[in-house]
Structure formats: C-alpha cells, structure tokens
Amino acid sequence: MSGNMAVRRLDLGYFIRPASEAGGPEPRVEPVLAYLVRHDDGLILFDTGIGAADAGTEAHYRPRRRPLRDALAGAGVTVGDISLVVNCHLHFDHCGGNPLLGGKPILVQSTELATARGGGYTVDELVDFPGATYEELDGETEVRPGVWIIPTPGHTDGHQSLVLRRPDGSVILAGQAHDFASHFASDHLARQAALHGAGHPVPSYRPWLERLAAFDPRRVLFAHDCSIWEPSHIDF
Numbered sequence: 001m002s003g004n005m006a007v008r009r010l011d012l013g014y015f016i017r018p019a020s021e022a023g024g025p026e027p028r029v030e031p032v033l034a035y036l037v038r039h040d041d042g043l044i045l046f047d048t049g050i051g052a053a054d055a056g057t058e059a060h061y062r063p064r065r066r067p068l069r070d071a072l073a074g075a076g077v078t079v080g081d082i083s084l085v086v087n088c089h090l091h092f093d094h095c096g097g098n099p100l101l102g103g104k105p106i107l108v109q110s111t112e113l114a115t116a117r118g119g120g121y122t123v124d125e126l127v128d129f130p131g132a133t134y135e136e137l138d139g140e141t142e143v144r145p146g147v148w149i150i151p152t153p154g155h156t157d158g159h160q161s162l163v164l165r166r167p168d169g170s171v172i173l174a175g176q177a178h179d180f181a182s183h184f185a186s187d188h189l190a191r192q193a194a195l196h197g198a199g200h201p202v203p204s205y206r207p208w209l210e211r212l213a214a215f216d217p218r219r220v221l222f223a224h225d226c227s228i229w230e231p232s233h234i235d236f
Contacts, residue, residue, distance in 0.1 A: 005164045008036040010071040012049035015063040030224040042083025051096025051126040068097035088175025089156045090116040092123045102131020110136040112158025152177035169218025181227035
C-alpha cells in the first residue's frame with residue numbers, strides 16, 4: 001500500500017453509440033474517461049482517449065474529442081510528467097493518446113497486444129508508433145507498491161483493470177470490464193446471491209469478479225460511465 005494514491009478523472013470527450021449497438025430504439029451518448037493516479041513512484045495514466053480513425057468509423061461513432069494535453073493541463077501536469085501508462089485494452093477510444101507518450105512504458109496484456117497487431121481490430125497507427133514501448137503482461141501483477149493489474153476479459157480477451165490499494169479502501173479502475181456501474185452492481189449482487197446459496201437459477205457473472213472482490217473495493221470507476229459503484233454499507 002502506498003499513500004493515498006489520489007485519483008483524478010479526466011474527461012476526454014464522448015462518442016455516440018448507434019441504436020444497433022446500444023440495445024434500444026435510440027442511440028446513446030457515452031463519455032470517454034481516463035484516470036490519472038498520483039503514486040509515490042510517479043504519475044500513472046489509465047487510458048488515453050479517442051484516437052483518429054478512418055472515415056467510416058468516424059461517421060459510425062461521431063466522436064467528439066478533448067485533447068489529452070488539455071485534460072492533463074487541467075490537472076496541472078503534462079504528458080512529460082507521466083511515468084507509466086496502462087491501457088485497459090487497445091480499441092481506438094482507449095489508446096488514442098498513446099502516440100503522445102512515446103518512450104513511456106505502456107502496460108498491456110500480451111494477448112491484447114497480439115490481437116491488436118493482428119489487424120482488423122483497432123487503428124494500427126495507435127498501436128505501433130515512434131517510441132512505442134510496451135511491457136507485456138501475462139496475467140495479474142503488482143506493478144507498483146499497492147497497484148495491481150488484474151485481467152478482466154470479456155469486452156476483449158486481453159482486457160485488464162487497475163486496482164489501487166489505498167488506506168481508505170481499494171479503488172478499481174475497471175475500464176470497460178463492465179459498460180456501466182449498474183452492470184457491475186448486478187454482477188456483484190449475483191455473486192452475493194450465489195455465495196448465500198440462493199436456489200437456481202441465479203444470474204451468471206464473470207469469474208474474475210471473485211478476484212476483484214478479494215480487494216474489498218470501496219469504489220469502482222468505469223471508462224464509459226460517470227457513475228461510481230460503491231458498496232451498500234458505505235458511509236456518506
């Protein structure tokens with residue numbers, strides 16, 4: 001555990017998910033959020049925003065970008081101040097600012113990087129660019145004192161989340177492990193029901209939720225939802 005590890009949420013714009021993907025009759029506007037972590041060993045940046053894409057992708061999602069440099073400036077830092085980058089995965093709306101961070105170590109699951117380099121997955125120029133410096137991981141690891149990367153596959157096979165073990169309780173930067181806080185809450189309750197011996201059928205949930213629960217999270221934050229999950233027994 002290392003200090004309080006203050007977390008700053010960064011607004012990096014939004015995109016409009018078409019109704020065909022939103023699961024309803026209307027399109028849905030989703031924020032694109034990154035997180036700046038102040039650790040004793042340096043600043044950690046979790047996700048980097050929306051990158052430039054081809055004309056078809058631009059027309060499909062109609063993204064509106066907030067430059068990473070501007071978002072960081074609002075937090076009083078520059079790209080040069082960042083010591084470590086973690087991408088939850090390498091879709092263009094999560095790694096768009098990576099080319100600004102050439103020479104900085106970027107932590108990614110080896111499965112994710114291999115998939116991204118296989119083509120037809122993301123914007124190639126956002127993956128391999130001048131100065132791209134990847135540190136490939138195979139599974140969970142403590143990358144700084146109190147900072148854990150935990151594989152959370154589902155949205156992509158190589159998706160990962162970041163866990164910060166703070167004195168006031170663990171904070172999980174879940175990326176797109178769940179699209180919304182409400183989805184995480186539903187899975188969390190499904191897990192509780194299963195542990196309490198509820199009769200079948202009960203909803204299924206991702207098996208890695210057991211690992212996240214072991215960190216006794218006090219807050220879970222997401223890449224495309226401004227809502228924050230907190231346990232029902234928390235004080236306000």
